[in-house]
Amino acid sequence: MKIVTCRAPVNIAVIKYWGKRNEKLILPVNSSLSATLHLDQLCTKTTVAASSAFQADRIWLNGKEQSLDNPRLQKCLREIRQRARKRKSSPSKDAGLPVGGGGSAPEEMLDWHVHICSENNFPTAAGLASSAAGYACLVASLAKVYGVEGNISDIARQGSGSACRSMYGGFVQWLMGRKKDGEDSIAKQVVSEDYWPKIRILILVVSDQKKATSSTTGMQATVQTSPLLKYRADVIVPERMVAMATAIKERNFETFAELTMKDSNQFHAVCLDTHPPISYMNDTSRTIVRLVHAYNAFYNQTKAAYTFDAGPNAVLFTLEDDVEELLSLITHFFPQGEETNGASFIRGLPVDIKTPSQELKAAVTFDPLPNSLRYIIHTQVGPGPETVEDQSQHLLDQDGQPKNLPK
Amino acid sequence: MKIVTCRAPVNIAVIKYWGKRNEKLILPVNSSLSATLHLDQLCTKTTVAASSAFQADRIWLNGKEQSLDNPRLQKCLREIRQRARKRKSSPSKDAGLPVGGGGSAPEEMLDWHVHICSENNFPTAAGLASSAAGYACLVASLAKVYGVEGNISDIARQGSGSACRSMYGGFVQWLMGRKKDGEDSIAKQVVSEDYWPKIRILILVVSDQKKATSSTTGMQATVQTSPLLKYRADVIVPERMVAMATAIKERNFETFAELTMKDSNQFHAVCLDTHPPISYMNDTSRTIVRLVHAYNAFYNQTKAAYTFDAGPNAVLFTLEDDVEELLSLITHFFPQGEETNGASFIRGLPVDIKTPSQELKAAVTFDPLPNSLRYIIHTQVGPGPETVEDQSQHLLDQDGQPKNLPK
Numbered sequence: 001m002k003i004v005t006c007r008a009p010v011n012i013a014v015i016k017y018w019g020k021r022n023e024k025l026i027l028p029v030n031s032s033l034s035a036t037l038h039l040d041q042l043c044t045k046t047t048v049a050a051s052s053a054f055q056a057d058r059i060w061l062n063g064k065e066q067s068l069d070n071p072r073l074q075k076c077l078r079e080i081r082q083r084a085r086k087r088k089s090s091p092s093k094d095a096g097l098p099v100g101g102g103g104s105a106p107e108e109m110l111d112w113h114v115h116i117c118s119e120n121n122f123p124t125a126a127g128l129a130s131s132a133a134g135y136a137c138l139v140a141s142l143a144k145v146y147g148v149e150g151n152i153s154d155i156a157r158q159g160s161g162s163a164c165r166s167m168y169g170g171f172v173q174w175l176m177g178r179k180k181d182g183e184d185s186i187a188k189q190v191v192s193e194d195y196w197p198k199i200r201i202l203i204l205v206v207s208d209q210k211k212a213t214s215s216t217t218g219m220q221a222t223v224q225t226s227p228l229l230k231y232r233a234d235v236i237v238p239e240r241m242v243a244m245a246t247a248i249k250e251r252n253f254e255t256f257a258e259l260t261m262k263d264s265n266q267f268h269a270v271c272l273d274t275h276p277p278i279s280y281m282n283d284t285s286r287t288i289v290r291l292v293h294a295y296n297a298f299y300n301q302t303k304a305a306y307t308f309d310a311g312p313n314a315v316l317f318t319l320e321d322d323v324e325e326l327l328s329l330i331t332h333f334f335p336q337g338e339e340t341n342g343a344s345f346i347r348g349l350p351v352d353i354k355t356p357s358q359e360l361k362a363a364v365t366f367d368p369l370p371n372s373l374r375y376i377i378h379t380q381v382g383p384g385p386e387t388v389e390d391q392s393q394h395l396l397d398q399d400g401q402p403k404n405l406p407k
Numbered sequence: 408m409k410i411v412t413c414r415a416p417v418n419i420a421v422i423k424y425w426g427k428r429n430e431k432l433i434l435p436v437n438s439s440l441s442a443t444l445h446l447d448q449l450c451t452k453t454t455v456a457a458s459s460a461f462q463a464d465r466i467w468l469n470g471k472e473q474s475l476d477n478p479r480l481q482k483c484l485r486e487i488r489q490r491a492r493k494r495k496s497s498p499s500k501d502a503g504l505p506v507g508g509g510g511s512a513p514e515e516m517l518d519w520h521v522h523i524c525s526e527n528n529f530p531t532a533a534g535l536a537s538s539a540a541g542y543a544c545l546v547a548s549l550a551k552v553y554g555v556e557g558n559i560s561d562i563a564r565q566g567s568g569s570a571c572r573s574m575y576g577g578f579v580q581w582l583m584g585r586k587k588d589g590e591d592s593i594a595k596q597v598v599s600e601d602y603w604p605k606i607r608i609l610i611l612v613v614s615d616q617k618k619a620t621s622s623t624t625g626m627q628a629t630v631q632t633s634p635l636l637k638y639r640a641d642v643i644v645p646e647r648m649v650a651m652a653t654a655i656k657e658r659n660f661e662t663f664a665e666l667t668m669k670d671s672n673q674f675h676a677v678c679l680d681t682h683p684p685i686s687y688m689n690d691t692s693r694t695i696v697r698l699v700h701a702y703n704a705f706y707n708q709t710k711a712a713y714t715f716d717a718g719p720n721a722v723l724f725t726l727e728d729d730v731e732e733l734l735s736l737i738t739h740f741f742p743q744g745e746e747t748n749g750a751s752f753i754r755g756l757p758v759d760i761k762t763p764s765q766e767l768k769a770a771v772t773f774d775p776l777p778n779s780l781r782y783i784i785h786t787q788v789g790p791g792p793e794t795v796e797d798q799s800q801h802l803l804d805q806d807g808q809p810k811n812l813p814k
Binding site for chain 2: 032161227231232235236258261262265268269270271272274275276277279282283286289293
């Protein structure tokens with residue numbers, strides 16, 4: 001039996017992906033760019049085992065066996081096996097490449113079945129996009145097992161579009177590509193996780209999450225009905241991709257932050273321009289927007305940015321020097337409610353909370369809204385998928401069965 | 408002393424005006440189209456008196472004297488006097504035209520001062536746009552006093568852009584015009600108020616109105632910062648103006664309703680694309696949107712449409728045959744709260760409220776939200792400004808002083 005465990009990160013787009021030009025291959029209508037969030041705070045862990053003893057491919061997600069019928073899962077599995085097969089047939093390409101997880105796969109492995117077990121270290125109910133980390137982790141683990149190397153972000157992309165960006169750390173762009181087969185629709189790192197260490201990220205998990213339109217369904221509707229989407233995709237995003245990559249390379253926080261906010265708002269604008277309209281942000285989300293702009297206006301400097309995905313949670317960017325004050329301001333205006341069940345309100349990297357200055361508090365023109373946030377995660381930019389070397393961390397036992405199934 | 412009293416209507420745009428290409432002349436970046444709401448439910452009443460005895464131009468709005476320094480008021484007054492002066496110098500143009508309110512003005516009147524007294528028949532706190540009706544009524548009354556005729560919508564436009572559309576009844580378009588001086592930026596009637604009598608209008612006044620960005624400030628910000636606005640104004644609105652006028656002329660409710668909803672959403676989309684973003688709709692507004700789409704989906708037919716201006720209130724369009732059911736559905740899911748102070752929850756045209764069918768209720772997937780609406784006004788499409796012939800209705804007494812000033 002061959003067994004590998006990987007961890008893979010969540011990413012948050014600062015230039016948004018919304019709309020596919022090819023549903024089956026998951027090819028987007030525009031390029032996008034994201035920050036990879038640190039594995040220490042949010043990650044998916046996946047163990048893949050391959051064995052001649054297995055009777056079938058099987059998968060367990062967050063403690064429950066799931067059907068592998070899912071065409072996206074099938075696609076990833078098939079693509080990895082196909083790429084492994086190619087490497088066998090042209091072994092010269094392998095020469096000298098170091099392969100983790102036990103080296104290139106033996107020929108017969110291609111006929112073995114796999115067992116896959118995957119868990120998130122965060123509650124799925126929190127509305128944090130988990131499919132990107134999930135498919136990135138699946139593809140990274142499978143690639144290790146089968147000894148497949150190179151840019152495999154196109155395979156992750158076929159599991160879940162934004163998963164391709166979780167294949168790298170730091171800041172990552174997903175180039176939309178032009179080819180019909182999607183071969184050039186891949187993720188590339190803009191800068192590594194060490195390039196801009198001062199960036200801090202706050203995830204504000206909003207209470208009362210309603211069941212939102214799934215992003216797959218939502219972006220289909222936008223492509224079909226929004227007259228503004230095409231203009232955004234064809235004209236605005238290409239300019240913003242260049243400007244955003246430049247801002248990151250120059251570590252220009254103000255430009256980075258302004259573009260991040262503008263692109264989040266434009267993504268939600270095209271959702272609203274969809275028919276029927278799609279609304280992911282709620283009144284709490286909009287109040288967070290007001291707070292960030294009030295904070296920036298107070299200093300007459302863009303010290304913080306927000307971005308929202310297909311849900312009401314906010315992800316804020318700020319710099320190390322400002323995170324204490326920003327978080328203090330947030331917890332003042334969105335204080336912890338009583339429904340915490342003992343779990344901590346602020347999670348992740350440590351930070352001291354102080355009372356904001358009278359002047360700063362006065363710059364925010366709404367009253368504190370207790371119970372609006374469930375909790376806050378304090379994190380930073382982090383690395384791409386990693387192999388977990390500690391054997392005890394495998395999610396499958398030596399027979400390839402899940403270790404932690406609920407009895 | 409010459410004295411005239413007029414009533415003028417509120418209008419609600421179905422193709423939205425948002426953005427000026429000339430701030431001073433109030434020239435828009437795109438044409439717009441509106442329904443004129445019936446005077447019986449919502450109107451402004453204005454009395455204008457001119458007398459050689461008056462020492463100065465004076466104005467009282469809703470019982471309080473206001474400064475006439477306001478450049479927009481000055482502009483309207485100046486333009487009307489100028490047009491009256493022109494008529495004097497070329498009297499041939501007047502020949503045969505019937506002039507209400509006592510015929511063409513005597514020469515010396517042009518040097519007299521005016522007293523103006525104006526009142527809305529609805530609370531300004533309700534967040535119903537009152538400036539359109541207000542300026543339309545002012546310009547209509549002044550025109551009567553000075554014996555000015557013809558299309559004076561360009562004068563009303565210089566008071567408040569959308570006021571030009573309140574100069575006509577029925578459905579009205581404001582043609583953006585191309586000339587630099589704004590001479591061709593005028594309102595024209597599409598069809599009169601009798602053309603499509605089955606249309607019914609429900610105004611849902613939402614509770615907890617927050618002080619919103621003024622539309623003047625908001626549209627300036629959108630023009631300056633939204634990359635999507637120009638595309639909307641240049642490409643999308645021109646097509647929609649044609650399609651909307653056609654739908655109205657054909658009394659095609661489904662097309663009218665779909666376009667109305669799409670254009671409302673696109674207007675709010677460009678507000679969100681503004682930096683910092685502008686949000687006029689709140690969670691109650693968005694829940695009304697859900698209800699309307701659920702209602703239409705239930706019948707698989709577009710039986711109702713919503714539109715939102717620069718605030719959270721919804722204006723719904725439906726047909727006579729469906730208004731009872733729609734209103735019953737609305738009051739089921741947005742029931743009257745306890746804070747009514749004895750005022751009626753449903754105002755305007757009479758309608759029977761019944762319990763919606765179980766099937767229809769089940770099609771709406773949220774729980775009833777009491778206290779979300781303050782009240783509902785049931786109205787219809789109505790006529791343009793009217794002269795009030797009953798002398799007792801003047802808001803100024805025989806000395807030109809306001810009759811109903813709070814003591």
